[in-house]
Amino acid sequence: MSGTISGWEIVIGLEVHLQLATRSKLFSGAATAFGAEPNTQACAIDLALPGTLPVLNRAAVEMAIRFGLAVDAEISPVSVFERKNYFYPDLPKGYQTTQLARPIVGPGHLDIELADGSAKRVRIHHAHLEEDAGKSLHEDFHGLSGIDLNRAGTPLIEIVTEPDLANAEEAVAFARKLHGIVTALGISDGDLSQGSMRFDVNISVRRPGAPLGTRTETKNLNSFRFMERAIHKEVARQIDVLESGGRIVQETRLYDGDSDTARAMRSKEEANDYRYFPCPDLLPLHVDTAWIERLRATQPELPDARRARFAADYGLSDYDAGQLAGDTATAHYFEAAAQAAGDAKLAAKWVMGEIAARLNSADLDIARCPVTPAQLGGLLRRIGDRTISNAIARQVFDALWNGAADADTVIEQQGLRQVSDSGAIAALVDQVIAANPRQVADYRAAPEAKQPKMFGFFVGQVMKASGGKADPRQVNELLAERLARPD
Amino acid sequence: MHDLTLAEMCHGLARREFSSSELTRHLLARCAATNPVYNAFITLDDAGALTQAAAADARLAAGDAPLLCGVPIAHKDIFCTRGLRTSCGSRMLDNFVAPYDATVVERLAAAGVVSLGKTNMDEFAMGSSNETSYYGPVKNPWALDCVPGGSSGGSAAAVAARLVPGATATDTGGSIRQPAALCGVTGLKPTYGRVSRWGMIAFASSLDQAGPMARSAEDVALLLQAMAGFDERDSTCLDRPVPDYRAALDQPLDGLRIGVPAEYFGAGLNPGTEQAVREALSELERQGARLVDIRLPHSDLAVPAYYVIAPAEASANLSRFDGVRYGHRCDNPKDLRDLFMRSRAEGFGAEVQRRILIGTYCLSAGYYDAYYNKAQQVRALIRQDFLDAFAQVDLILGPTCPNPAFAFGAKGGDPVAMYLEDIYTIAANLAGLPALSMPCGLVDGKPVGVQIIGNYFDEARMLNAAHRFQQATDWHRRAPPEVAA
Numbered sequence: 001m002s003g004t005i006s007g008w009e010i011v012i013g014l015e016v017h018l019q020l021a022t023r024s025k026l027f028s029g030a031a032t033a034f035g036a037e038p039n040t041q042a043c044a045i046d047l048a049l050p051g052t053l054p055v056l057n058r059a060a061v062e063m064a065i066r067f068g069l070a071v072d073a074e075i076s077p078v079s080v081f082e083r084k085n086y087f088y089p090d091l092p093k094g095y096q097t098t099q100l101a102r103p104i105v106g107p108g109h110l111d112i113e114l115a116d117g118s119a120k121r122v123r124i125h126h127a128h129l130e131e132d133a134g135k136s137l138h139e140d141f142h143g144l145s146g147i148d149l150n151r152a153g154t155p156l157i158e159i160v161t162e163p164d165l166a167n168a169e170e171a172v173a174f175a176r177k178l179h180g181i182v183t184a185l186g187i188s189d190g191d192l193s194q195g196s197m198r199f200d201v202n203i204s205v206r207r208p209g210a211p212l213g214t215r216t217e218t219k220n221l222n223s224f225r226f227m228e229r230a231i232h233k234e235v236a237r238q239i240d241v242l243e244s245g246g247r248i249v250q251e252t253r254l255y256d257g258d259s260d261t262a263r264a265m266r267s268k269e270e271a272n273d274y275r276y277f278p279c280p281d282l283l284p285l286h287v288d289t290a291w292i293e294r295l296r297a298t299q300p301e302l303p304d305a306r307r308a309r310f311a312a313d314y315g316l317s318d319y320d321a322g323q324l325a326g327d328t329a330t331a332h333y334f335e336a337a338a339q340a341a342g343d344a345k346l347a348a349k350w351v352m353g354e355i356a357a358r359l360n361s362a363d364l365d366i367a368r369c370p371v372t373p374a375q376l377g378g379l380l381r382r383i384g385d386r387t388i389s390n391a392i393a394r395q396v397f398d399a400l401w402n403g404a405a406d407a408d409t410v411i412e413q414q415g416l417r418q419v420s421d422s423g424a425i426a427a428l429v430d431q432v433i434a435a436n437p438r439q440v441a442d443y444r445a446a447p448e449a450k451q452p453k454m455f456g457f458f459v460g461q462v463m464k465a466s467g468g469k470a471d472p473r474q475v476n477e478l479l480a481e482r483l484a485r486p487d
Numbered sequence: 488m489h490d491l492t493l494a495e496m497c498h499g500l501a502r503r504e505f506s507s508s509e510l511t512r513h514l515l516a517r518c519a520a521t522n523p524v525y526n527a528f529i530t531l532d533d534a535g536a537l538t539q540a541a542a543a544d545a546r547l548a549a550g551d552a553p554l555l556c557g558v559p560i561a562h563k564d565i566f567c568t569r570g571l572r573t574s575c576g577s578r579m580l581d582n583f584v585a586p587y588d589a590t591v592v593e594r595l596a597a598a599g600v601v602s603l604g605k606t607n608m609d610e611f612a613m614g615s616s617n618e619t620s621y622y623g624p625v626k627n628p629w630a631l632d633c634v635p636g637g638s639s640g641g642s643a644a645a646v647a648a649r650l651v652p653g654a655t656a657t658d659t660g661g662s663i664r665q666p667a668a669l670c671g672v673t674g675l676k677p678t679y680g681r682v683s684r685w686g687m688i689a690f691a692s693s694l695d696q697a698g699p700m701a702r703s704a705e706d707v708a709l710l711l712q713a714m715a716g717f718d719e720r721d722s723t724c725l726d727r728p729v730p731d732y733r734a735a736l737d738q739p740l741d742g743l744r745i746g747v748p749a750e751y752f753g754a755g756l757n758p759g760t761e762q763a764v765r766e767a768l769s770e771l772e773r774q775g776a777r778l779v780d781i782r783l784p785h786s787d788l789a790v791p792a793y794y795v796i797a798p799a800e801a802s803a804n805l806s807r808f809d810g811v812r813y814g815h816r817c818d819n820p821k822d823l824r825d826l827f828m829r830s831r832a833e834g835f836g837a838e839v840q841r842r843i844l845i846g847t848y849c850l851s852a853g854y855y856d857a858y859y860n861k862a863q864q865v866r867a868l869i870r871q872d873f874l875d876a877f878a879q880v881d882l883i884l885g886p887t888c889p890n891p892a893f894a895f896g897a898k899g900g901d902p903v904a905m906y907l908e909d910i911y912t913i914a915a916n917l918a919g920l921p922a923l924s925m926p927c928g929l930v931d932g933k934p935v936g937v938q939i940i941g942n943y944f945d946e947a948r949m950l951n952a953a954h955r956f957q958q959a960t961d962w963h964r965r966a967p968p969e970v971a972a
Contacts, residue, residue, distance in 0.1 A: 048807040051567040051686040083803050094806020275850035280693035
């Protein structure tokens with residue numbers, strides 16, 4: 001995987017901004033919920049009114065510690081908040097309160113699985129706590145800009161990796177693994193579409209063995225797909241520049257996912273001098289061992305452990321267990337559906353099959369799946385007890401997807417109950433045989449090797465005559481018996 | 488009535504000798520009559536004060552009055568007051584009305600005080616003469632051609648001129664003690680973290696501390712009692728019990744060890760000031776204190792370290808004044824950069840701009856280690872000097888300022904000469920120690936102050952020494968000639 005592209009080696013490091021799922025902001029009591037009317041979730045502290053002071057949110061600190069524990073990192077006994085100074089209209093204080101020299105989470109690592117099934121260790125340089133800025137809105141203001149400070153002060157952790165990733169696929173694998181971990185920890189809602197996780201990608205290329213090339217940083221990618229495309233694009237651009245004799249300029253770049261284009265935003269020379277210094281309004285943050293151990297003892301199950309448990313407890317293949325355990329929302333959905341269905345393997349098949357396909361084509365997260373795990377479980381139970389066939393189950397699923405209350409109601413109302421009355425099926429079989437004398441004669445005359453293929457025709461005819469409701473197993477049995485017996 | 492001390496007013500109110508409304512009306516009239524002269528107030532709040540006074544009278548009548556019920560005071564215009572403009576002495580905040588009260592304002596209100604208004608100050612508390620106020624300088628009631636000191640010059644002048652018996656103030660680098668000394672009143676800068684900074688507009692967050700000014704140590708003790716204590720809204724505020732400051736005032740001074748630092752009596756000290764301070768030391772010695780010669784060897788580094796750390800913090804603290812959400816905004820900005828630059832250039836005066844530039848420079852890439860880091864190292868050395876000294880002594884005494892009040896414009900051309908007026912006061916801010924100034928004599932008809940520096944959270948002992956001194960002397964009772972007349 002870590003091979004080269006036309007003789008170039010790719011070096012990638014990630015900076016991930018993760019919005020923490022706290023109820024209130026990092027330094028104020030204002031709420032953090034997404035989607036409120038502009039400036040309704042910004043208090044005097046978030047507005048940086050004079051005389052206001054920050055008070056650190058304990059829940060945010062605990063989430064950062066939980067993250068550190070999940071990636072085997074050292075938790076700093078003392079960490080320090082610093083001010084990063086720059087002017088911007090959506091940065092109310094004129095500085096961002098962040099951590100620099102002494103972050104709360106020290107070096108750690110995360111193992112990702114490569115396409116060939118092997119594992120790769122990605123080192124995490126550190127993770128630090130910081131506050132988010134507000135938003136500038138450039139539409140609907142008649143040439144002016146609007147400022148929404150609802151997001152100002154929202155707690156983030158910024159996770160910085162070492163440049164250990166060798167291509168877009170590894171970067172995405174890392175991002176997905178990280179997503180699984182932080183959602184399992186409950187420290188993030190993991191909703192990329194709302195900016196809960198944003199990726200900055202540092203990319204350089206070099207000839208194997210050569211020193212590191214000049215890197216660029218593509219900022220603010222908010223989906224796995226965009227990240228993958230942006231990396232491919234930037235790698236290709238850098239190789240192009242170098243192979244045509246140019247040099248890479250260290251710069252910040254913006255990628256627009258909708259148009260699949262990227263452009264330079266600012267070069268290193270234009271970069272700000274942020275004049276970091278320790279924030280005198282906040283004392284150094286002390287985290288003692290007892291606090292860390294208390295959190296360690298209550299860490300939730302992480303994806304790797306969950307995968308092992310799914311394989312062991314539900315008898316799933318390692319691949320299936322991995323597919324279902326990696327993403328926390330999917331895992332929760334699967335477990336709830338498995339319980340409701342009373343058949344984990346069937347639930348696994350449906351979650352990875354029908355559900356995944358439908359969500360994908362509707363571009364929905366599993367959290368927004370219109371069919372609840374309980375509804376799916378109810379449907380699967382009816383497959384299990386042979387009330388309906390698989391084919392009918394898809395029809396019932398359609399109804400559930402479109403708002404039907406539960407499988408049993410759909411089955412009753414639409415009369416989809418499987419016909420397993422052998423008399424009724426035998427009558428249909430007789431009817432089909434009577435209606436197709438030529439095919440019956442051909443079948444009986446055919447050599448045995450050719451018969452199975454021809455048999456399918458009769459099954460299809462009987463099922464069609466039953467409106468799909470006949471128990472296929474009984475149809476098979478009765479047909480075989482009837483065709484073997486001369487009229 | 489205006490000649491009564493704060494404690495005497497409390498007494499008179501409690502015994503219903505006069506009502507808070509009468510007292511408030513009387514002092515408001517004095518404020519209105521004298522403000523054209525002293526310019527001690529930026530905002531007078533007659534209506535608000537009379538409403539508070541009426542409420543206080545009702546509580547006094549009902550017999551459930553808190554300690555300071557009905558006593559008029561004034562707040563330095565650096566403390567946010569809900570619904571009443573808080574300008575911080577700056578054009579930048581000329582239109583700013585906070586939607587909240589500072590903790591200090593809230594606590595004093597809970598103790599029953601009546602606030603007459605907001606006192607004048609150097610712009611954003613940056614100055615030692617009150618000459619940097621957007622609202623014009625305050626005049627020293629003892630000599631109208633002289634500065635009252637700064638930055639809390641309005642509070643000091645208002646107390647000296649008997650416009651209020653007490654006032655709130657803040658001290659980042661001597662801003663309570665120096666004007667207290669120059670105006671002949673008693674002022675205390677508490678231990679850093681003793682009083683909440685919530686709602687107090689920040690100059691240099693690691694140095695800023697609120698404290699009271701009044702005529703006597705007893706009055707200061709009464710005000711501090713109401714102001715001090717833990718506040719969860721200020722992360723640097725310490726959660727320690729507040730002692731009963733008045734209970735300790737009368738303790739005898741027998742065996743009290745007073746350190747006399749050689750560095751505070753060197754070149755540059757006015758001989759008249761030195762004599763007055765030495766006489767104060769003798770009085771305390773007469774009362775049983777023992778004088779101990781001590782050294783504070785890094786004293787001469789305090790001013791240079793301060794003028795790195797304070798501007799560095801200020802440069803970030805004042806970034807929020809950008810014309811975007813509140814405060815001064817320039818007319819017709821042509822773009823974002825113009826909005827920022829012109830709003831700030833118009834909103835801030837020269838001294839504030841100077842300090843923002845100094846602070847920005849000190850924090851810049853390539854200069855940080857040489858300035859900011861070095862200054863922090865010096866700060867640690869100065870703190871250690873005091874820790875060493877307090878291993879031998881209980882209190883440290885010396886002059887508050889090298890000279891009595893100087894004339895307006897005297898230091899105008901030379902900021903460094905102005906900064907050196909704070910040479911004895913700044914070290915206590917860098918170390919976070921409590922320090923007070925009280926009057927101890929007159930030089931050329933102008934007051935001079937003695938400074939008492941205490942160990943951390945030892946305000947009670949400092950007030951005890953000051954009170955005992957004031958029981959034996961009458962410097963704190965002297966009024967400016969025009970006021971006394």
